[in-house]
Amino acid sequence: MRKQRTIQDKIKVSGVGLHTGRRVEIELAPAKENTGVVFYREDKDVEIELSPESVVDTQLATTIGKNGVLIKTVEHLLSTLFGLHIDNVFISLKGEEIPIMDGSSAPWVYLIRTAGIVEQNAYKKTIIVKKPIKIKEEGKFAALIPSKEFEISYSINFNNTFIGKQRMDVVVDEHTFIKEISKARTFGFLKDIEFLQSHNLALGGSLDNAVVVDEYGIINEDPLRYEDEFVRHKILDAIGDLSILGMDIKGKYIAYKSGHNLNNRLLRKLTSDRTAYEIVSNPSREKSVGDFVWEPQGSI
Numbered sequence: 489m490r491k492q493r494t495i496q497d498k499i500k501v502s503g504v505g506l507h508t509g510r511r512v513e514i515e516l517a518p519a520k521e522n523t524g525v526v527f528y529r530e531d532k533d534v535e536i537e538l539s540p541e542s543v544v545d546t547q548l549a550t551t552i553g554k555n556g557v558l559i560k561t562v563e564h565l566l567s568t569l570f571g572l573h574i575d576n577v578f579i580s581l582k583g584e585e586i587p588i589m590d591g592s593s594a595p596w597v598y599l600i601r602t603a604g605i606v607e608q609n610a611y612k613k614t615i616i617v618k619k620p621i622k623i624k625e626e627g628k629f630a631a632l633i634p635s636k637e638f639e640i641s642y643s644i645n646f647n648n649t650f651i652g653k654q655r656m657d658v659v660v661d662e663h664t665f666i667k668e669i670s671k672a673r674t675f676g677f678l679k680d681i682e683f684l685q686s687h688n689l690a691l692g693g694s695l696d697n698a699v700v701v702d703e704y705g706i707i708n709e710d711p712l713r714y715e716d717e718f719v720r721h722k723i724l725d726a727i728g729d730l731s732i733l734g735m736d737i738k739g740k741y742i743a744y745k746s747g748h749n750l751n752n753r754l755l756r757k758l759t760s761d762r763t764a765y766e767i768v769s770n771p772s773r774e775k776s777v778g779d780f781v782w783e784p785q786g787s788i
């Protein structure tokens with residue numbers, strides 16, 4: 489169990505939204521203990537606190553909202569905050585989408601480390617997964633099962649000869665997040681882009697913020713940042729989606745072809761079953777409930 493953290497200085501940045509194509513200015517400000525990650529739509533004067541129920545749309549990106557006021561594509565910034573253990577931060581913007589930056593978490597990691605990170609006095613709550621929870625749909629699934637650490641096992645299987653099957657297993661901590669996950673970029677298929685743009689989606693998409701794939705390889709001139717960058721980006725997305733719980737996680741997330749929709753339904757299923765989890769907020773309590781070994785029985 490660890491202490492909560494915030495950023496030392498404000499961060500101001502402007503960039504383009506992947507789906508809206510609009511330029512937006514965004515500011516991250518330090519926040520006091522137990523604030524959590526709070527979004528503020530400055531132009532609408534609406535504050536949105538994170539919870540699984542604050543997610544209102546999961547088509548192509550994770551969108552949060554309140555009273556019809558939306559903030560789209562929050563997952564990469566949220567993933568970065570979780571990966572760097574930034575628990576308390578006030579995020580304000582005058583627009584409806586978080587800038588896509590280079591399509592990964594790397595620019596956010598750089599900005600946050602440059603601003604500095606401050607440890608606070610209160611402990612960060614941890615949610616301990618106590619029994620397996622899963623969501624299955626049309627050959628895809630996402631699950632959370634008990635584990636001593638926050639682990640991810642992610643598999644993708646695309647009907648594309650270049651990407652095909654990829655699998656990655658990782659214990660997520662600050663070091664593995666920065667080194668193994670944060671640089672993995674958003675990706676899309678050349679054949680889908682025209683369709684998306686004709687439906688007013690991916691309007692800000694370009695080779696500067698996405699890896700674009702056809703049947704033979706990638707269109708981008710720059711090489712891949714990791715050989716299996718695609719599955720790593722799916723893990724980056726999943727970390728952002730799971731971070732919406734607002735707590736550290738003791739559990740193993742297992743996914744096969746999952747996405748924002750399944751991830752959000754998984755969180756809602758977990759939090760609606762009081763026997764499936766326990767929340768601890770101080771270190772002595774953590775010891776008494778956290779150090780068990782879960783023996784899997786049968787298949788999940």
Ligand SMILES: [Zn+2]
Nearest residue numbers: 563674721725
């Ligand atoms: Zn993504």
